Amino acid sequence: MKSRSRQDAIVRTLRRTGTTTIDALVQEVGASRSTILRDLSALRDEGYVIHAEQGRGGGLYLDPGSVQATPRLSVAEVFALIIGVASMRAARTLPFSSLADAGLAKIEKALPPDKLRDLRRLLDCLYVGPLAPQVDTSTLGEMDPALLPAFEASFLERLCLRFRYRDAKGVETERQVEPQAMLILPPLWYLVAWDPTRDDFRHFRMDRIRRPEIVEGASFRSKHVRFDDGVQPVRYA
Numbered sequence: 001m002k003s004r005s006r007q008d009a010i011v012r013t014l015r016r017t018g019t020t021t022i023d024a025l026v027q028e029v030g031a032s033r034s035t036i037l038r039d040l041s042a043l044r045d046e047g048y049v050i051h052a053e054q055g056r057g058g059g060l061y062l063d064p065g066s067v068q069a070t071p072r073l074s075v076a077e078v079f080a081l082i083i084g085v086a087s088m089r090a091a092r093t094l095p096f097s098s099l100a101d102a103g104l105a106k107i108e109k110a111l112p113p114d115k116l117r118d119l120r121r122l123l124d125c126l127y128v129g130p131l132a133p134q135v136d137t138s139t140l141g142e143m144d145p146a147l148l149p150a151f152e153a154s155f156l157e158r159l160c161l162r163f164r165y166r167d168a169k170g171v172e173t174e175r176q177v178e179p180q181a182m183l184i185l186p187p188l189w190y191l192v193a194w195d196p197t198r199d200d201f202r203h204f205r206m207d208r209i210r211r212p213e214i215v216e217g218a219s220f221r222s223k224h225v226r227f228d229d230g231v232q233p234v235r236y237a
Contacts, residue, residue, distance in 0.1 A: 006031055007039045011048065014062035021059045075118045076152045078107055082119075083126060083184065086234045090128040091186035118156055125155050127192075129231035131185040139168075140187060141207040150212040151191075154179045160218035161193070164210040177202065178220040183231065194223055201225060 006029050013020055013028050020028075025036045040060070044050055049063035073081075082104060088094035108116060131137075154161045162176045177193035180201070184190075189206040201223075 003039065003042070006035070007043055010036070010039055010043065011062070014050065014060065019059045019061040025060075073107065073111075075111075075115050075122065076148050078104075078111065078115075078119055079122050079152070080148060081107070082123065082234070083182070086126065086128050087184045087186050087189075090130070090184060118152075122152065122155055123234055125179075125181045126184070126234040127181055127227060127231050128184040128234055129227070131188060135185075135188065137187055143189070143206050144210055144212065146212055147206060147209060150214060151179065151182065153214050157214075158219050158222065160215040160220060161191075161212055162215050163212040165204055166208045166210070175204070176215060176218075177204075178223070180223055180225050183227070192225055194220070 009029050010025060013025065017024075022033055022036055025031075026033055029036065029039075031039075040050055050060060051063065052060050085094060085097075085100050085104065089097060094100060108119065111119065150161060150163075153159060160176055161179050162174065164172055165175050166172045175195065176197075177191075177195050179191055179193045181192040182189070183192050183203065191204045191206055191209065193202055193204060194200075195202045
């Protein structure tokens with residue numbers, strides 16, 4: 001069992017049983033005593049408050065109010081938090097924005113260097129601006145949950161994206177495009193991509209995209225996208 005899986009199993013056991021012992025964890029997790037001790041030390045470093053009481057009737061127990069201080073979020077999860085905050089700010093519906101920014105900055109600092117690098121590359125593709133008042137939002141639908149993982153791979157690895165797209169008239173077609181940017185015009189979200197079949201940029205409303213998938217081996221180069229006045233890149237410290 002890998003260290004992360006072992007440590008997650010230890011936390012689950014402590015929450016489930018209330019009090020346990022090193023020997024019980026050895027049996028539960030299937031690791032040596034020294035390994036369990038190292039895992040407990042790593043968990044304490046992450047912010048878990050794990051008490052150890054000596055003597056008969058003693059053992060290990062997790063403080064009921066204990067939470068993990070160092071987040072183990074994925075790049076996509078942190079990116080989702082940031083674009084959510086950016087969207088609310090653009091719509092002017094974000095209360096306590098300074099606290100939100102401070103919290104996101106702390107999460108970013110906790111990321112390992114490779115994940116932080118990937119996050120910054122994703123942020124370079126994110127833009128936000130106001131929606132023109134004449135745009136119809138009455139048909140706004142739900143976004144496919146597979147979009148964000150697909151975007152992460154496409155933007156980071158520069159791989160083409162294939163999906164089914166339903167236009168404003170309800171006509172559905174299959175598209176294969178080169179994603180260049182994500183544009184948030186609250187409440188609408190768009191994928192800005194180069195469409196080789198049309199030899200031009202296209203804006204695809206994300207709530208109209210279905211079944212996105214990466215096209216393995218179909219790489220592309222980034223292109224400069226020109227946006228209307230008022231559209232700005234999203235920047236965080």
